[in-house]
Amino acid sequence: MLCVSALEDGGVLPEQGPVIVTGAAGGVGSIAISLLAQRGYSVTAVTGRLEEEAYLRSLGATDIISRDEMSEPARPLEKQRWAGGIDTVGGNILARILAEAQYGATLAACGLAASHTLPTTVMPFILRNVRLQGIDSVNCPTPTRIAAWTALASNLPSNLEQTLHKTIGLEELELSAHAIINGVVRGRILVNPNL
Ligand SMILES: NC(=O)c1ccc[n+]([C@@H]2O[C@H](COP(=O)([O-])OP(=O)(O)OC[C@H]3O[C@@H](n4cnc5c(N)ncnc54)[C@H](OP(=O)(O)O)[C@@H]3O)[C@@H](O)[C@H]2O)c1
Structure with a gap:
């Protein structure tokens, strides 16, 4: 939701063109797609799991x-394609999205599933007015959190439940962490400490 808000704050409108979401079948990516689609954006999903189409x-x-x-x-x-984007992976993929960003696009970067590097240039920023907004949910100030949760609570997409892979108790944490790292978890896992 913080990433979606960053795009909205950057003035990205659905009619400006497609927005791109990376790590699409992962937890953050899946929810980002659902939230963006509900808001009327045309969403392009980037995935290593084409079987999840x-x-x-x-x-x-x-x-x-x-x-x-x-x-x-x-x-x-590169040729301009994206009005906005939410990137969860970093590295070459984020560099390519920057190079393909439309004039005035806003991109939100929140993850590093591929790499912590960003092999890019200043060209998209100084010639296409592109904005790259970093997103951090850990030290996020309380008013921003409240705004994000309020936006979620008031307008939750009906298909969001599909992003839930499964619910686990604390004893399953380690096994599930390996499954996530091995790329076999689709969407997110909910941890219920009371199970
Ligand atoms: N900044 C913040 O506040 C914040 C909050 C939450 C998460 N994060 C970060 O955001 C990232 C995604 O989190 P998540 O919970 O969605 O993780 P996740 O469920 O593991 O999803 C990550 C997705 O990235 C893709 N991916 C994995 N390895 C890749 C690689 N080598 N190259 C390109 N794509 C790859 C996969 O999607 P496909 O199978 O579709 O390709 C995978 O499902 C992580 O780096 C996490 O640390 C940051």
Whole structure:
């Protein structure tokens, strides 16, 4: 929700063109797709799991791109494609999204599932007025948290439940963490300490 708000704060409107979401079948990516689609954005999902196409479309993605295609190193500027984006992976993929961002686009970067590096140039920023907004939910100030939770509570997408992989108790944490790292978890896992 913080990422979606960053796009809205950056003035990204649904009619400006597609927005891209990376790590699409993961926890953050899945929810981002659902929230953006509900707000009327046309969402392109980037995934390494093309077999999850039906799931991603059920969340509201209109186009699917393979992770490999987006991982190709980009030139400093490429053809303009994205009005906005939510990136959970970093590295070459985020660099490519920056190079493909439309004039005036806002991109929210919240993760590093691929890499903590960002092999880019200043070109998208100084020639296309692109904004890269970092997102942190850990030390996020209370008023911002309240705004995000309020926005979620007031307008929760009906398909959000599909992003729930399963609910676990604390004793299953370690096994589930390995499953997430091994890329076999679709969506998110809910931890209920009372189980
Ligand atoms: N800044 C914050 O406040 C904040 C909050 C929550 C999470 N995060 C970060 O955001 C990221 C995503 O979190 P999450 O909970 O969604 O994790 P997750 O459920 O594990 O999802 C990550 C997704 O990234 C993709 N991916 C994995 N390895 C990749 C690679 N080598 N190259 C490209 N894509 C890869 C996969 O999606 P596909 O299978 O669809 O390709 C995977 O499902 C993590 O880095 C996490 O630490 C940050």
